[in-house]
Every structure is written in structure tokens, then in C-alpha cells.
Amino acid sequence: MYKQSIILIRILLLFVVAILGSVSFVNAQNEDWSAPSAADKIVNPLKGNSDATKKGKKLYKQMCAICHGDQGKGDGIAGAALDPPPGNFITKKVQAQTDGAIFWKMTTGRPPMIAYAEFLKEEQRWQLVNYIRELGKYK
Ligand code: HEC
Numbered sequence: 001m002y003k004q005s006i007i008l009i010r011i012l013l014l015f016v017v018a019i020l021g022s023v024s025f026v027n028a029q030n031e032d033w034s035a036p037s038a039a040d041k042i043v044n045p046l047k048g049n050s051d052a053t054k055k056g057k058k059l060y061k062q063m064c065a066i067c068h069g070d071q072g073k074g075d076g077i078a079g080a081a082l083d084p085p086p087g088n089f090i091t092k093k094v095q096a097q098t099d100g101a102i103f104w105k106m107t108t109g110r111p112p113m114i115a116y117a118e119f120l121k122e123e124q125r126w127q128l129v130n131y132i133r134e135l136g137k138y139k
Helices: 002-030 037-041 050-063 099-108 122-136
Strands: none
Touching: 037 099, 050 122, 099 122
16 A cells, blocks of 8 residues: 555656646747857858759748748748747848858757758758848848
């Protein structure tokens, strides 16, 4: 009897830990997302390359617009219910970041956005950085 209640208490404790863990996970998502300062030093090898920007546009429409919206305003249909919401690329908050930081974010990801390191080649990620810059020009 004594042993059983110890086991029961342990199971209860596990639940409490799991619940607390998920709560702090949710809170972590509401914190501002900044790239580490080292990311600012990564140089965009495709800067000013309009052919790369064009390829970035194609990739963007295929893979990102569904959440980030056609114009990059963070208003894609699949992004509507997400918390935090998808980034709005035409804002100063995004455009003030370095190419390296934007590259780092799409490489690393943060839930609910996946990390694109495995799904897009480095070159493709830089093409997307170029296109995100392009979107920033049309406010
Ligand atoms: C499932 C929806 C979804 C898709 C698809 C998606 N994203 Fe995101 N993205 C998000 C969300 C949500 C955030 C905000 C994450 C956060 O703040 O923690 C985000 C944030 C970002 C940011 C950071 C913006 C900022 O405020 O600094 C970049 C850059 C980005 N996404 C690029 C991309 C690119 C490039 C693609 C396509 C290859 C893409 N995303 C596809 C949901 C998505």
C-alpha cells in the first residue's frame, strides 16, 4: 500500500513537471526572436544578384507565402492561427536585420516554423534572403 502511493505520487509529479514544461515552452515563444550577433557577420554571397532574387521569388511562392503571405506581410492563410504569427517582412523590425541574421533565422527555425537547413540548400536560402529584401521595397 505504502509502495503504491509512492509510485502514484511519482506519476503525479511527472505530470506536474510535464505541464510546467509545456507552459514555459509556450512563454518562450512569446519572447522576441533575435539571431546571435555572430550571424550578422555572415556575408551574403548573392547580394545584388538579380538572377538569384528571381529564383528566391519562385522558392518563396512555393514554400513561404502560405504562411508569410504573397507580399510578405505575414498574412498567409496557413499563418493565420499561428502563435507567434509569421514574421511580417515589410516591417522595419525585419528589414533592419542583417542579411546574415535573416539567413540564420530561416536556417535555424523556431516553432511553429521549421528549420530550413535540411530542406533548402545554402544557395537557395541566400536567394530567399534577396527576395525578402525585395519585398521590403514595396511597402
Ligand atoms: C508554417 C508556417 C511558416 C512557413 C511555411 C514559413 N514560415 Fe517563416 N515564420 C513562421 C513563423 C510563425 C515565424 C515567427 C517565429 C517566431 O517569431 O518565433 C516565422 C519567422 C520567420 C523569419 C523571422 C522573421 C523576424 O521577425 O525576424 C524569417 C526570416 C522567416 N520566417 C523566413 C521564412 C522563409 C524564407 C520561409 C520559406 C522557405 C518561411 N519562413 C516559411 C511561419 C512560417
